[in-house]
Amino acid sequence: MEKFANKSQKKRSCVCGVFTRAPRIKLDTDGRMQNEEDEEAELEVLAEFSHPVPWQKIEAQGLDLDYALLFSKEEADALFKQLEEEVMYSTGEEAKVQVFGKLHNIPRRQATYGDAGLRYTYSGRTHLACTWTPTLEYIRDAVTNATGHTFNFVLINRYRDGEDHIGExxxxxxxxxxxxxxxxxxxxxxxxxxxxxxDARGKRGARRLEPVKLQLAHGSLLLMNPPTNTFWYHSLPVRKKVRLPRINLTFRRILLISRGEEPANVWSL
Known part of the structure; x- marks a missing residue:
C-alpha cells in the first residue's frame, strides 16, 4: 500500500534541506521563454550545495506525506537543548483535554506559540499562542525554507519517555x-x-486497509499534505522500551476567520 519515491523524481527537488521547485516557464507573445535569467540564478544557488538531502514521498489512498532529515544530529542536539530552556509548557487546567465531556490529564506536556493574538481550539479547549522564542523562529524559518510554506503557529508536544503518547x-x-x-x-x-x-478503524472497519507506520527520527521533518487529515487518523502509541524524551513541533497555518464565518470560504480565494 505504501509507495516511496525520491522527491527528485517529482516536480521539485531538495538540496541541503531547501526545496527548489521546477522552473515555471512563461512564454511571451512570440512563444519565447521569459525566465532564462531566473533559471540561471537558481542553478548558481544549487551549485553552492554539495550534500543533497533526499526526500521520500509516502502515498496511499488519500494519504500524501513527504519525509526528510532537516537537521544534522549536531544541530538537532543543540535545538533540543535550547527548547528545553526556552519553552514554557501548559499547567493546571490548560494541561487537560476534554474527552466525551470530561477533563483528563494529557499524557505528555504541551505548549502553543505563534503570531500575536492567534488562538487555536482543539479537544474542547482554546489555547492562546505565546510569543515566538528565538529557537522556535529559527526552526519555523528552516521549515519554511525547506517547504515553501509559511506558518504562523506551532503546537509543541514533549514526551518524557515511551509511556507518554497521543491517541488516534x-x-x-x-x-x-x-x-x-x-x-x-x-x-x-x-x-x-x-x-x-x-474507514479501517475498529474491529468493524468498512475497509481492509493496513495502517502506515513510520519511525520519526531525531532532526526529521514530516509534511502531512492535504487531503491526508481528511481521511487518515494518526497517533504516537506507547513504546515502553523508549527511555529518552522527545519534542515534537507541528507547524500550522491558522486562518483569521471573522466570527460566524465558515472556514470553507477559503476555497474560493
Whole structure:
C-alpha cells in the first residue's frame, strides 16, 4: 500500500534541506521563454550545495506525506537543548483535554506559540499562542525554507519517555488552512508514528486497509499534505522500551476567520 519515491523524481527537488521547485516557464507573445535569467540564478544557488538531502514521498489512498532529515544530529542536539530552556509548557487546567465531556490529564506536556493574538481550539479547549522564542523562529524559518510554506503557529508536544503518547486523531480543526500542509519536526528519541484510514478503524472497519507506520527520527521533518487529515487518523502509541524524551513541533497555518464565518470560504480565494 505504501509507495516511496525520491522527491527528485517529482516536480521539485531538495538540496541541503531547501526545496527548489521546477522552473515555471512563461512564454511571451512570440512563444519565447521569459525566465532564462531566473533559471540561471537558481542553478548558481544549487551549485553552492554539495550534500543533497533526499526526500521520500509516502502515498496511499488519500494519504500524501513527504519525509526528510532537516537537521544534522549536531544541530538537532543543540535545538533540543535550547527548547528545553526556552519553552514554557501548559499547567493546571490548560494541561487537560476534554474527552466525551470530561477533563483528563494529557499524557505528555504541551505548549502553543505563534503570531500575536492567534488562538487555536482543539479537544474542547482554546489555547492562546505565546510569543515566538528565538529557537522556535529559527526552526519555523528552516521549515519554511525547506517547504515553501509559511506558518504562523506551532503546537509543541514533549514526551518524557515511551509511556507518554497521543491517541488516534485528525488535525482537522476549523481554524486550520485546508490548503496548507502540517509540518512536523521531531527532536529527541525516535518514535513510531502510525496512520490509520478512517474507514479501517475498529474491529468493524468498512475497509481492509493496513495502517502506515513510520519511525520519526531525531532532526526529521514530516509534511502531512492535504487531503491526508481528511481521511487518515494518526497517533504516537506507547513504546515502553523508549527511555529518552522527545519534542515534537507541528507547524500550522491558522486562518483569521471573522466570527460566524465558515472556514470553507477559503476555497474560493
Amino acid at each position: 486523531h485528525r488535525d482537522d480543526e476549523k481554524e486550520l488552512d485546508p490548503v496548507c500542509p502540517i509540518a512536523s519536526v521531531s527532536l529527541g528519541a525516535a518514535r513510531d508514528f502510525v496512520l490509520r484510514h478512517r
